[in-house]
Amino acid sequence: MAKVGVIGAGSWGIALAKLLRTNGNEVTVWSIVEEEVAMLRREHEHIDKLPGVKLPEDVLFTTDLKEAVTGKEFLVLAVPSVFTRSTAKSMAAYVTEGQIIVCVAKGIEEDTLMTISDVVEQEIPCADVAVMCGPSHAEEVGVGLPTTVVAGAKTESTAEKIQDLFMNEVFRVYTSPDMLGMELGGSLKNVIALAAGMADGLGYGDNTKAALITRGIAEIAGLAVKMGAKVETLCGLTGIGDLIVTCESRHSRNRKAGMLIGQGYTMKQATDEVKMVVEGIYSAKAALALAKKYDVELPIIEEVNKVLFDDKPAKEGVKDLMVREKRVEHLNLKWEN
Ligand SMILES: NC(=O)C1=CN([C@@H]2O[C@H](COP(=O)(O)OP(=O)(O)OC[C@H]3O[C@@H](n4cnc5c(N)ncnc54)[C@H](OP(=O)(O)O)[C@@H]3O)[C@@H](O)[C@H]2O)C=CC1
Numbered sequence: 001m002a003k004v005g006v007i008g009a010g011s012w013g014i015a016l017a018k019l020l021r022t023n024g025n026e027v028t029v030w031s032i033v034e035e036e037v038a039m040l041r042r043e044h045e046h047i048d049k050l051p052g053v054k055l056p057e058d059v060l061f062t063t064d065l066k067e068a069v070t071g072k073e074f075l076v077l078a079v080p081s082v083f084t085r086s087t088a089k090s091m092a093a094y095v096t097e098g099q100i101i102v103c104v105a106k107g108i109e110e111d112t113l114m115t116i117s118d119v120v121e122q123e124i125p126c127a128d129v130a131v132m133c134g135p136s137h138a139e140e141v142g143v144g145l146p147t148t149v150v151a152g153a154k155t156e157s158t159a160e161k162i163q164d165l166f167m168n169e170v171f172r173v174y175t176s177p178d179m180l181g182m183e184l185g186g187s188l189k190n191v192i193a194l195a196a197g198m199a200d201g202l203g204y205g206d207n208t209k210a211a212l213i214t215r216g217i218a219e220i221a222g223l224a225v226k227m228g229a230k231v232e233t234l235c236g237l238t239g240i241g242d243l244i245v246t247c248e249s250r251h252s253r254n255r256k257a258g259m260l261i262g263q264g265y266t267m268k269q270a271t272d273e274v275k276m277v278v279e280g281i282y283s284a285k286a287a288l289a290l291a292k293k294y295d296v297e298l299p300i301i302e303e304v305n306k307v308l309f310d311d312k313p314a315k316e317g318v319k320d321l322m323v324r325e326k327r328v329e330h331l332n333l334k335w336e337n
């Protein structure tokens with residue numbers, strides 16, 4: 001049994017807190033929002049973000065970061081990516097040498113183009129910063145539906161510690177040394193999921209969805225590999241696996257926001273309606289900036305940016321993708337004759 005601090009009480013933080021307590025750990029959950037902590041103490045359930053998922057009564061809730069961080073063997077950082085740096089900055093005073101921080105948010109910092117784990121490492125250099133991601137909607141983890149994820153860390157021993165902490169008969173955890181590939185796969189898939197949602201909102205079919213998923217992973221992998229990620233990672237749970245679930249699931253906030261935009265909502269109207277964080281909106285701009293920096297073409301992601309930020313109708317975005325200059329499917333495959 002370990003002492004664990006879960007930093008962030010959104011749907012993902014709450015689902016992981018339940019899982020960690022089920023595994024016999026002592027769990028303290030932190031939120032910056034006082035009303036959220038009051039509601040969690042009263043209801044033992046996040047009635048807005050994860051209704052129906054009851055937490056054991058001995059899970060503790062606090063707004064005091066010192067209390068959530070001090071003496072914990074593991075810290076699970078589950079705030080949305082836009083709050084990662086500010087939260088890590090506030091945590092830094094209490095984190096001690098070698099304390100393991102498992103980053104579970106999916107995003108890329110817009111100004112710096114840094115991954116979440118790099119941001120945390122910059123703010124808390126003494127910590128052992130790791131990541132965990134994969135196809136894992138909080139709504140399903142919260143009720144114990146079989147789920148698989150990957151724990152990525154700089155050392156095998158840290159990755160295995162995280163594997164042991166989270167793994168149980170309904171939550172299978174693999175390990176990986178490729179943190180960069182995992183984080184790029186996990187954040188860029190949200191942008192493709194916005195496109196998949198737009199296609200749903202426009203009333204397009206399964207062929208369109210399959211095209212977006214397949215060409216989407218090609219875009220993600222093209223960029224990620226050029227940045228130093230391993231192609232195997234993009235073919236695995238944190239790449240194609242997470243892309244499939246986010247493009248298909250009724251739980252996905254990115255897909256939902258995209259669907260509303262496809263139906264004619266503005267980006268603001270769509271995010272207001274979804275109410276929870278839509279990470280793809282932040283990652284979309286970062287992805288384009290990375291594409292420029294690494295000289296990679298990202299046609300779907302480029303069209304998503306135009307729809308989100310330049311008011312281009314989603315239907316026109318799809319049409320422009322369809323009538324792009326013709327090309328071979330894989331640039332590295334050549335005819336022998
Ligand atoms: N939900 C899921 O299924 C999964 C989510 N993730 C990732 O986990 C991360 C968190 O997502 P999720 O839990 O779903 O998000 P939610 O939208 O459910 O919750 C966001 C949380 O952040 C809080 N918050 C608001 N302001 C701040 C602040 N200034 N500092 C810190 N926290 C703040 C919110 O409080 P308030 O309620 O007041 O807004 C809320 O508790 C995202 O990166 C997401 O991509 C990864 C895998 C699965």
Ligand SMILES: O=C(CO)COP(=O)(O)O
Nearest residue numbers: 134135136137252253254
């Ligand atoms: O990352 C997720 C599932 O693996 C959650 O995706 P959404 O943020 O689109 O709900």
